[in-house]
Amino acid sequence: MMSAARGQLSERRLDEIIGMLLRAGVLIAAFFVLSGGVLYLVRENGPVPDYHVFHSEPGELRAVPGIVHAALALQGPGLIQFGLLILIATPIARVAFSLLAFLYQRDWTYVVVTVIVLGLLLYSLLGSHE
Amino acid sequence: MNLVEFTLVVWAGAVAAGFLGALTGLGGGVVIVPLLTVVFGVDIHYAIGAALVSVIATSSGAAAAYVREGFSNIRVGMFLEISTTLGALIGAVLVLYLRVSVIALVFGTVLLYSAYASITEAPHDNEDLGPDRLGTLLKMDSSYPTASGFVSYHVRGVPLGFALMFVAGVLSGLLGIGSGAVKVLAMDRAMKLPFKVSTTTSNFMIGVTAAAGAGVYLSRGYIDPGLAMPVMLGVLAGSLLGARVLMGAKIRVLRIVFSAVIGALAIEMIYKGFSGKL
Numbered sequence: 001m002m003s004a005a006r007g008q009l010s011e012r013r014l015d016e017i018i019g020m021l022l023r024a025g026v027l028i029a030a031f032f033v034l035s036g037g038v039l040y041l042v043r044e045n046g047p048v049p050d051y052h053v054f055h056s057e058p059g060e061l062r063a064v065p066g067i068v069h070a071a072l073a074l075q076g077p078g079l080i081q082f083g084l085l086i087l088i089a090t091p092i093a094r095v096a097f098s099l100l101a102f103l104y105q106r107d108w109t110y111v112v113v114t115v116i117v118l119g120l121l122l123y124s125l126l127g128s129h130e
Numbered sequence: 131m132n133l134v135e136f137t138l139v140v141w142a143g144a145v146a147a148g149f150l151g152a153l154t155g156l157g158g159g160v161v162i163v164p165l166l167t168v169v170f171g172v173d174i175h176y177a178i179g180a181a182l183v184s185v186i187a188t189s190s191g192a193a194a195a196y197v198r199e200g201f202s203n204i205r206v207g208m209f210l211e212i213s214t215t216l217g218a219l220i221g222a223v224l225v226l227y228l229r230v231s232v233i234a235l236v237f238g239t240v241l242l243y244s245a246y247a248s249i250t251e252a253p254h255d256n257e258d259l260g261p262d263r264l265g266t267l268l269k270m271d272s273s274y275p276t277a278s279g280f281v282s283y284h285v286r287g288v289p290l291g292f293a294l295m296f297v298a299g300v301l302s303g304l305l306g307i308g309s310g311a312v313k314v315l316a317m318d319r320a321m322k323l324p325f326k327v328s329t330t331t332s333n334f335m336i337g338v339t340a341a342a343g344a345g346v347y348l349s350r351g352y353i354d355p356g357l358a359m360p361v362m363l364g365v366l367a368g369s370l371l372g373a374r375v376l377m378g379a380k381i382r383v384l385r386i387v388f389s390a391v392i393g394a395l396a397i398e399m400i401y402k403g404f405s406g407k408l
Contacts, residue, residue: 019196026190033358033359033362033363046132051176052171056351056352058351077356080358084183084358087190088341088348090341091338095208095338107269117215117338120215120342121341121345124345
């Protein structure tokens with residue numbers, strides 16, 4: 001009974017940390033998207049790109065290495081994509097955090113469950129889906 | 131319209147979409163796609179790309195408030211995530227192979243169902259039907275805080291819930307939405323979770339499911355920075371605003387009116403999809 005109560009308590013603490021993690025992720029992402037957006041609008045203020053027909057993005061803005069490279073060069077679109085990458089990474093970080101929690105609790109069933117989810121997420125983000 | 135004007139107009143539309151999404155409980159993603167395609171004439175691939183990243187933003191933004199309340203069931207959510215992330219990956223890949231008219235038809239139908247569900251579904255209590263073999267085996271039974279202290283509940287119907295979650299995942303990846311309505315359906319109706327636990331766990335799952343689809347979208351080039359920027363910032367601001375208004379306000383009539391508007395947008399989207407105007 002005591003250990004169950006303690007388990008509940010540490011889970012509450014964990015929830016608080018996860019809440020902060022999510023909020024921080026969204027704030028940091030919004031910061032990069034906004035700064036990238038300002039740079040993009042200041043430098044490229046011309047006609048509106050044609051969004052009526054789908055062309056796909058240039059290759060460098062479609063994978064993690066290219067986006068990081070463009071963001072480091074302080075290009076507006078690169079910074080926006082970098083912010084969006086942080087945004088996509090936020091729920092993934094949350095899952096990774098849950099994995100640590102299940103490991104700590106020695107809950108092997110859910111360690112396996114969480115590893116599968118994390119694997120699918122990383123495959124989506126880092127794999128090539130041409 | 132120059133680039134700055136276009137960006138500001140899209141941003142304002144996204145604020146409205148996020149606001150309405152929070153107020154009706156439909157989510158910002160499901161409102162922004164018809165707005166971008168029907169009103170702004172944006173290609174549906176760019177629209178769902180921008181919508182899906184804004185879904186992650188609202189889910190994570192709202193989750194920060196939810197987790198503190200202690201309603202969500204992490205084990206149920208994580209187990210079902212196997213199903214939704216796999217579904218989302220498949221749905222996101224399917225986008226490439228389906229005609230725009232088919233995507234528009236599926237989108238309009240899901241939007242109509244969601245609008246209907248948001249009007250008719252009221253918070254209610256599921257009767258606790260006792261423990262279930264699989265639910266017990268997976269240690270899903272838990273408790274949640276109510277006005278009269280912690281109430282424990284049992285989780286049932288895991289296979290059916292798992293199957294429905296796969297559908298929710300496919301729809302999320304295919305349409306760039308959170309699929310909140312289908313997720314709540316699975317947990318509320320199939321798995322008999324308490325209503326509040328269903329809605330908050332659904333919110334937790336939406337972000338993870340959307341992240342699974344977003345990786346494929348990014349790699350396929352559906353996420354355009356110039357468009358995703360005002361959409362993500364706008365939907366996020368609008369939904370935070372909507373959540374604030376939602377607290378305490380009596381908004382049942384408002385919900386019905388807005389859900390009807392969104393339903394009309396859904397019908398127009400289906401029509402335009404079929405007449406080749408999307």
